[in-house]
Amino acid sequence: MSEATIPSRASSSADGVSWNLGDLYTGIDDPVISRDLETALRRAQLFESTYRGKMDVSGGPPAEFLLAALQELESLSEQMDKPAIYASLVHAAKTDDPRRGALLTRTREQRTVINKHLIFFDLEWVKVPDDDAKRLIDAPALARYRHYLEQKRMWRPHYLSEPEEKILDEKSITGRGAFVRLFDETVSSLTFPYEHSGRTEPISLQQVLAKLYDTDRSVRKAGAEALTAGLQANGRLLTFILNNLVLDHRSDCDLRRFDTPMGPRHLANEITEPVVNALMTAAERHHAVVQRFYRLKTQLLGVETLYDYDRYAPLFPDQPACEWAKAKQIVRESYTAFSPKAGEIVGQFFNNNWIDAELRQGKRGGAFSSSGVPSVHPYILMSFTDKLRDVMTLAHELGHGLHQYLSRPVGYLQCDTPLTTAEMASVFGEMLTFQRLLQLYPEPRSRLTMLCGKIEDGFATVFRQVVLTRFEQALHKARHEAGELTTEQINDIWMAANGPMHGDVVKLSPGYGCWWMYIGHFIHSPFYCYAYAFGELLVLALVQKYKHEGAAFVPRYLELLSSGGSDAPHVLLAKLGVDVNDPGFWELGLRLLGEMVDEAEELAKRL
Numbered sequence: 001m002s003e004a005t006i007p008s009r010a011s012s013s014a015d016g017v018s019w020n021l022g023d024l025y026t027g028i029d030d031p032v033i034s035r036d037l038e039t040a041l042r043r044a045q046l047f048e049s050t051y052r053g054k055m056d057v058s059g060g061p062p063a064e065f066l067l068a069a070l071q072e073l074e075s076l077s078e079q080m081d082k083p084a085i086y087a088s089l090v091h092a093a094k095t096d097d098p099r100r101g102a103l104l105t106r107t108r109e110q111r112t113v114i115n116k117h118l119i120f121f122d123l124e125w126v127k128v129p130d131d132d133a134k135r136l137i138d139a140p141a142l143a144r145y146r147h148y149l150e151q152k153r154m155w156r157p158h159y160l161s162e163p164e165e166k167i168l169d170e171k172s173i174t175g176r177g178a179f180v181r182l183f184d185e186t187v188s189s190l191t192f193p194y195e196h197s198g199r200t201e202p203i204s205l206q207q208v209l210a211k212l213y214d215t216d217r218s219v220r221k222a223g224a225e226a227l228t229a230g231l232q233a234n235g236r237l238l239t240f241i242l243n244n245l246v247l248d249h250r251s252d253c254d255l256r257r258f259d260t261p262m263g264p265r266h267l268a269n270e271i272t273e274p275v276v277n278a279l280m281t282a283a284e285r286h287h288a289v290v291q292r293f294y295r296l297k298t299q300l301l302g303v304e305t306l307y308d309y310d311r312y313a314p315l316f317p318d319q320p321a322c323e324w325a326k327a328k329q330i331v332r333e334s335y336t337a338f339s340p341k342a343g344e345i346v347g348q349f350f351n352n353n354w355i356d357a358e359l360r361q362g363k364r365g366g367a368f369s370s371s372g373v374p375s376v377h378p379y380i381l382m383s384f385t386d387k388l389r390d391v392m393t394l395a396h397e398l399g400h401g402l403h404q405y406l407s408r409p410v411g412y413l414q415c416d417t418p419l420t421t422a423e424m425a426s427v428f429g430e431m432l433t434f435q436r437l438l439q440l441y442p443e444p445r446s447r448l449t450m451l452c453g454k455i456e457d458g459f460a461t462v463f464r465q466v467v468l469t470r471f472e473q474a475l476h477k478a479r480h481e482a483g484e485l486t487t488e489q490i491n492d493i494w495m496a497a498n499g500p501m502h503g504d505v506v507k508l509s510p511g512y513g514c515w516w517m518y519i520g521h522f523i524h525s526p527f528y529c530y531a532y533a534f535g536e537l538l539v540l541a542l543v544q545k546y547k548h549e550g551a552a553f554v555p556r557y558l559e560l561l562s563s564g565g566s567d568a569p570h571v572l573l574a575k576l577g578v579d580v581n582d583p584g585f586w587e588l589g590l591r592l593l594g595e596m597v598d599e600a601e602e603l604a605k606r607l
């Protein structure tokens, strides 16, 4: 086979499960796409001529006037974004179709043109003197937009002048945006030379990552080697992209006067640096739990040394596959048992084809739930490979979907949560499904298998994400101090960040050094990863509360989801009795993970 050969098409029980994006547009040639963009442009021009120069006036604008502006801004923003949201979905489903790439570029370009007429608004609002702003924020007429108004002013010290903002926005398409797209297209079209049983076959990233979960050690090892080889072959380009985006982030932070590269993320997350530090160091204090578990795994797998490619090995080769129909039933039942209302909403995702689950060449890897626009509904993308693990991914994305669906009434300007609580409903949904799976498979052997799976997921969500964050911290620091980094330098930083978690229990092969290359979070959203650790540990605490409070917890939890991003996370969580500013809070979830490892050790003795 030549290198250019398109890899053989993979299949799963989810074949044919593709989403119907018809609620957004009828297709990529739908004339309504252009019409929406044109209408949004006219509305934006009118918005500008109506409100420009009227915000930053002595005493601030009248409350009713500001309200009318916000309502129009909300409505036209939705119309402006809908085409680009649609384009990003059709592109994610098939990134190797140039027509979809072109639509994505066109809609984003148009969006930028329209947005230029709106940039003045936030800038004028942040210039309103504090006293007048406070009066407006507290005005009953503006209650619906209180948090939006408050939150914008948090960025006050970081805004540039209007012409500067316009230039940055315009240049970001050919700058940052272009490199992100180059990364996405490069990674999703990579092929990996998988060499097994005497033959070599080029396979996609999704397929090669799936090999790491295979029961057969030789398959995992070959998968790991193929992953390394495929990444190394593209090392120069992927190194360049990351170097460039790290530098771009730095210059953004400098221009906007952020002290640390994590500053913008903390502000967007509505979280303070001490809270994040407390979370990360608490996790790092529990590395012994990780290593205790990997020792157990070494013993259960009956191997001499546990290598990186053994970490995700299923414990017992007779693990059942789970087909799409069954996965759908399990996930739906687990949400319904928690709350019939949640179950009904989850049911809509399946019944109305809001999920894209089949395997497809050129499809973007990973999984996500896109909130879409409040006047429509969310859409989920994942690649279902018939593994029990995919059932958890499905439950995870549906948790996001449920959250996004419920928060639509708070409106387009405030429905999105910061990242820290964006993972709350997804991880909680996974826990519900996990408990359902435990009921369905009560024998010690199955129980141990699932428990270990959950522990590993917990590790991936807590400890690994802290490692990824430490890697990013060290990477940004090194890029700043030493200039452009070589692949080998980044590999070393990656290995150093991974060392403490794995200790001397997991042997990381030298090829592991380049495994940072395919991780999209570093490219799409710098310092995203700690939000996963935050979400997981928060959820472990919420699960405890649910156990303790029972049915009384359910409506309060759903209300929390319905609040979307209409207030700061610590305020919304306080209503559930959670205090994230207490450093001791993180110990709760970490102790639970430790107890799960205790239980696994006990179960293993009884086998």
Ligand SMILES: [Zn+2]
Binding pocket: 396, 400, 423, 426
């Ligand atoms: Zn998620």
